[in-house]
Amino acid sequence: MIWFALAFLSVIALGLVMPPLLRRPQPANHARDLAVYRDQLKELEADLERGVISAAEAEAARTEIKRRILAVPLAAAPSQSAPSRAAAIAVASAVVAVSLATYLTLGRPTLPSSFFEAKAEREATADEMLAEINQMVERLAAKLKAQPNDAQGWRMLGWSYVQLGRVKEGIDALARAVTLDPENAALRAQYGEALVQDAGGNVTPDALAAFDEALKHDAKDPRARFYKGLSLVQSGKEREALDLWTQVIREAPADADWLPGLRAQAQELATKLKRDPKVTVPQ
Template sequence: MDKLKAQLAENPNDLQGWLILGQALCQDGRNTDAADALRHAVALNKDDVEVQGLFGETLVSANDGMVPEEAVTAFDAVLAKEPKDPRARFFAALARYQAGDQQGALDRWSALMAESPADAPWVPVLRDQIREAAVALNLDPAKVTPQPLPPEQKEQAQQTAPNAQANAQGNAQSNMAGQDEMIRGMVANLAARLDADPSDVDGWLKLARSYGVLGEPAKALDAARRARERAPERADVQVAYANAVLQTQPRNETPKPLPEEATSALRLALKAEPDNKDALWLLGLDAMMSGRKDEAADHWGKLITSSSRATRIHPVEGRLDALKQAAEAWRRHRPFLKRLFFRVAATHIDRGGPTGFIRRHRPFRFRRRFRADDPQTTAHARRAAPVAARHARRRTDAGP
């Protein structure tokens, strides 16, 4: 990489050199430096939509998922030439979402989903974003998520793209083999250096990120485990290990709680750094998917509090608002549910007493709060006894 930088210092108009440097730095996890390199490439060829799209995406990565104004400009330039470009459409909608236009983002993401083949690599991420926007708008995600195109139409859908995009993809593919070989060579050299000097914790983290980008989750997990063994007290190391664990998990259409191996690492990260944003987000997500809504609200509340307004995470705010609304709905309807409980109890308490009532109604909603051996349960049942007696007298008076 140093040799390539020296060559670019002598020849700053080498477009391919800046592209290779930018992508190599991306693979190395140095997104800010990669954005600087790709900025030179964009200046040399503003008409290349592939370069503009890569530059915009790298800026988003360098800004922790936020879409800065410079990235919006890059994606707008792509869409001006290629209105169907999926990457530009996705991030342009994300910029709207982060700016507060949740409905506009949802409409654009839904349109992109309806025009994407089912086996497109961006479909799972797109589905997650649609779910985030729907939750923020108090909508049912299943009703606002359109079905993608059948997988066999992938090739047909790609053929409908304008010729300019096909030319840009062809130019990118012509350099892909050489770039991939160079990047894998850099990763192999880093792995060899770490085998010789395994004490470099940051090196193991860098290797884990590199393997993750290359699509080798097992190797990424092994590298993250090496870093964790050498620096278990570091929050960033524990988060990196948790992320590596998650990369090895199969993707599910329905959200599921995170594996225990990941959550234990995230709890250690929070113990070392109570305001760690990644740990707060992931543990909140795990709590939400496990039904522990109070815990999720607590984690995400801390996450929003610890974030400045400029970097506020809108999906988190949307989920937190949804939790607050659910809690308010429970408080509003609780008196009715309590009256319903006593009415059911009064109808059936004369058949077996409070213990019989609880035993016969184990599927009842309140079974976790009201147990047969709980004094509170007995008190509730006794309060319902006079009502039950009145019901019994009425049935007796009415006759068979």
């Protein structure tokens, strides 16, 4: 059903938007974001050389900074003012609430206007909004006890758990979804991404296996290909990673939201490898 697909995609979009909004203030533009993160990478390397941090700590921090670089085009605010945490959660709450409410209404494609009016009329705190989201997630969990073969429901529940910081529960739910829909490449890639998040940004063997399975079903899945590249970086095969990422960039739709972030990360890697990023990375 179209309405369900849209609702589900809203939750997936939230997965890309909500964590950056809650983690940090938003710069006015992408360039400023990227400049900040590049400086952080330089400072990180300097700390490593001085022995302030260990190689393992540096790798974990480096991975997190690079993940934030990827999130820049999705998280950056269009206005000059940075949104507050409450405002960020208000946006996130609306996306999750509408998505889950639509799913939980047993086929009703839209919500009454009073739902939105009630939201607009009151100034709910961030904690109240999160409480509402948690309640709706628990309703979905209860629904799945009665309908345990609903792969899309488990997928929605899993990704919602991940965004709420309940990563291990999210992994379990996504694993159920994969069992029910094993040929879904995007689902396998999301499951792998949750494993990476649970491992602090490290592409574990289990996560890598999930990405490999995703690519068996869809050799062009961008999420799986990105993390395959990240795995290569983490194993010291940076040239192979750069080759893979540049191929993904070359084949990506010009309007892909994630493209600017991946291009910036590939350029960073090209510079590290002493290659001209403007020549190496497709523009």
